[in-house]
Amino acid sequence: MRALGRVALxxxxxxxxxxxxxxxxxxxxxxxxxxxxxGTLSLIPDRPTLDNYRTMWAxxxxxxxxxxxxxxxxxxTLSVLVSGSITAYxxxxxxxxGRAVLNAVTMAVLLIPGQLTLIPLxxxxxxxxWVDTYAALIVPYLFNATAILMLRQxxxxxxxxxxxxxxxxxxxxxxxxxxxxxxxxxxxxxxxAIFTFMGSWNEVLWPLLVVREQQLMTLPQLLTVFALGGGAxxxxxxxxxxxxxxxxxxxxxxxxxxxxxxSMAGSGVKG
Amino acid sequence: xxxxxxxxxxxxFGDTRVVVDLDLEVADGELLVLVGGSGSGKSTxxxxxxxxxxxxxxxxxxxxxxxxxxxxxxxxxxMVFQDYALYPHMTVRENLSLGLRLKNVPRPEIEKRVAWAxxxxxxxxxxxxxxxxxxxxxxxxxxxxxxxxxEPLVFLFDEPLSNLDAGLRAQMRIEIGALQRRLKxxxxxxxxxxxxxxxxxxxxxxxxxxxIQQVGHPIELYRAPANRxxxxxxxxxxxxxxxxxxxSANDRVAFVAEGVRVExxxxxxxxxxxxxVTLGVRPExxxxxxxxxxxxxxxxxxxxxxxxxxxxxxxxxxxxxxRHRLLASLSGDSLPEVxxxxxxxxxxxxxxxxxxxxxxxxx
Numbered sequence: 001m002r003a004l005g006r007v008a009l010x011x012x013x014x015x016x017x018x019x020x021x022x023x024x025x026x027x028x029x030x031x032x033x034x035x036x037x038x039g040t041l042s043l044i045p046d047r048p049t050l051d052n053y054r055t056m057w058a059x060x061x062x063x064x065x066x067x068x069x070x071x072x073x074x075x076x077t078l079s080v081l082v083s084g085s086i087t088a089y090x091x092x093x094x095x096x097x098g099r100a101v102l103n104a105v106t107m108a109v110l111l112i113p114g115q116l117t118l119i120p121l122x123x124x125x126x127x128x129x130w131v132d133t134y135a136a137l138i139v140p141y142l143f144n145a146t147a148i149l150m151l152r153q154x155x156x157x158x159x160x161x162x163x164x165x166x167x168x169x170x171x172x173x174x175x176x177x178x179x180x181x182x183x184x185x186x187x188x189x190x191x192x193a194i195f196t197f198m199g200s201w202n203e204v205l206w207p208l209l210v211v212r213e214q215q216l217m218t219l220p221q222l223l224t225v226f227a228l229g230g231g232a233x234x235x236x237x238x239x240x241x242x243x244x245x246x247x248x249x250x251x252x253x254x255x256x257x258x259x260x261x262x263s264m265a266g267s268g269v270k271g
Numbered sequence: 272x273x274x275x276x277x278x279x280x281x282x283x284f285g286d287t288r289v290v291v292d293l294d295l296e297v298a299d300g301e302l303l304v305l306v307g308g309s310g311s312g313k314s315t316x317x318x319x320x321x322x323x324x325x326x327x328x329x330x331x332x333x334x335x336x337x338x339x340x341x342x343x344x345x346x347x348x349x350m351v352f353q354d355y356a357l358y359p360h361m362t363v364r365e366n367l368s369l370g371l372r373l374k375n376v377p378r379p380e381i382e383k384r385v386a387w388a389x390x391x392x393x394x395x396x397x398x399x400x401x402x403x404x405x406x407x408x409x410x411x412x413x414x415x416x417x418x419x420x421x422e423p424l425v426f427l428f429d430e431p432l433s434n435l436d437a438g439l440r441a442q443m444r445i446e447i448g449a450l451q452r453r454l455k456x457x458x459x460x461x462x463x464x465x466x467x468x469x470x471x472x473x474x475x476x477x478x479x480x481x482x483i484q485q486v487g488h489p490i491e492l493y494r495a496p497a498n499r500x501x502x503x504x505x506x507x508x509x510x511x512x513x514x515x516x517x518x519s520a521n522d523r524v525a526f527v528a529e530g531v532r533v534e535x536x537x538x539x540x541x542x543x544x545x546x547x548v549t550l551g552v553r554p555e556x557x558x559x560x561x562x563x564x565x566x567x568x569x570x571x572x573x574x575x576x577x578x579x580x581x582x583x584x585x586x587x588x589x590x591x592x593x594r595h596r597l598l599a600s601l602s603g604d605s606l607p608e609v610x611x612x613x614x615x616x617x618x619x620x621x622x623x624x625x626x627x628x629x630x631x632x633x634x
Contacts, residue, residue, distance in 0.1 A: 161352040161353070164318075166358075168349065
């Protein structure tokens with residue numbers, strides 16, 4: 001009876017897993033299918049072809065968009081890690097007037113939905129003359145309140161005696177942050193990095209607002225314009241462009257997964 | 272080599288006075304122990320000396336140089352922390368050498384000093400390990416080594432042994448004492464453990480509520496506590512206290528309380544006066560007469576045994592006299608049973624007397 005229950009459980013779990021993975025696998029296989037095969041539900045193409053990718057590459061500057069996205073997402077991620085750590089360190093470990101206010105304000109920023117600041121921010125970018133520049137894509141995202149609070153929370157758990165000890169060893173506060181705190185904070189840094197990178201990589205709305213020139217478009221933006229605008233023509237080409245979008249994120253996740261899981265597990269234990 | 276001087280040093284956290292008008296001098300090469308309960312201000316004093324805590328008012332000097340406003344790195348002091356505070360991602364060697372590298376000490380000199388400290392502390396085989404691969408005692412040694420290689424003017428120890436188990440604590444206590452005598456570096460050592468204070472300190476400072484209660488050699492504090500707090504704090508098991516008053520007749524002064532009468536040596540009573548007093552008797556100064564047939568006569572107390580703790584060499588006998596519970600510390604194997612009647616005699620020459628303000632009345 002117990003064995004039967006177990007089998008039933010695995011069947012249900014396998015079905016659930018399949019529902020998640022099938023559409024993705026279908027998308028991946030569709031990119032290698034010829035036009036005649038695309039309507040089928042099978043996952044293995046009869047005559048695999050790279051035509052969809054060739055068409056996509058020829059019709060729009062996806063290579064350039066890939067570079068744009070990489071530049072924007074990497075710059076933002078690095079900045080969020082560095083600026084977020086410095087701010088979080090100050091909030092967690094330094095004593096100064098107004099620290100409580102700074103904490104409260106940072107927290108308050110989280111409560112404001114992004115859509116609310118979209119129009120004011122857009123107006124600001126126009127006033128600055130930054131429309132159709134990398135600055136418009138990058139500068140508004142250089143600082144991130146969620147990252148600051150996640151890092152602060154982690155930094156608060158590092159024993160004060162370690163900071164004291166480093167100060168007595170003669171370290172400056174920045175040095176303590178980068179030579180003592182950073183190595184200890186790898187899991188949370190990896191988590192922040194993945195969230196930030198994915199958030200930036202997948203962002204569509206903001207680039208659509210501030211960038212019109214095709215050469216400056218990010219990958220999801222170009223994809224949206226391309227696929228929704230009818231440039232793709234066939235589903236196969238649409239799916240091929242979606243693959244180009246998703247593969248770097250999957251790679252980044254695979255690369256940082258070890259720290260990421262560690263951080264998720266750690267946050268459960270430490271509470 | 273340096274003296275350390277605190278002049279009228281005070282510390283407040285908001286409205287709370289943590290350290291009040293501290294005047295203290297630590298002699299060159301001395302091991303001074305700051306001891307007190309939690310909230311006594313002992314750790315704050317140490318942290319102010321280290322530069323990790325600001326001073327509200329007053330002056331701190333190390334080797335004659337004022338350091339009150341200097342950051343920790345400019346004070347030439349090294350500290351050993353309660354939780355060791357080793358950098359978890361660095362090897363023992365890196366932990367030991369980091370402070371020197373930051374001071375731009377030449378590499379051969381760093382290697383020489385690390386080897387020297389590792390040799391003294393028996394850590395050579397551990398140099399390439401990370402802290403989490405070490406036992407508690409080994410981590411404690413690394414923390415001490417890290418302080419030693421800096422060759423500071425002053426060592427600071429902040430309850431360094433309280434995370435170790437009892438056996439290891441006793442061993443490390445001996446090692447710290449031996450190390451300090453060997454290096455002859457001025458040392459300030461904070462602990463809440465009076466056994467540590469008694470065994471390690473050249474002098475002991477007993478603190479309560481941010482104020483010095485008494486400064487002196489360990490035996491001085493034990494034999495002549497300045498007040499009731501010190502009397503109760505120093506010595507294990509702690510001193511017995513009895514509330515009562517003094518009576519005098521025919522030039523003889525006696526302490527009396529319910530069911531208790533203790534004759535005091537006339538020469539020792541200076542201020543008798545009326546009013547309530549507290550008699551203090553160390554457990555080892557009570558002699559128990561175990562022959563049950565005796566009844567109390569003269570200045571003997573009759574009591575009822577309520578608990579016997581056999582510790583092997585010595586044993587603790589708790590007994591009630593009137594409404595007072597007393598503790599006697601006995602050596603030998605002949606011990607009373609629980610519920611037995613005993614007659615206790617107090618060695619009058621060794622008692623302590625405290626006024627209602629807690630100050631000692633006997634010299």
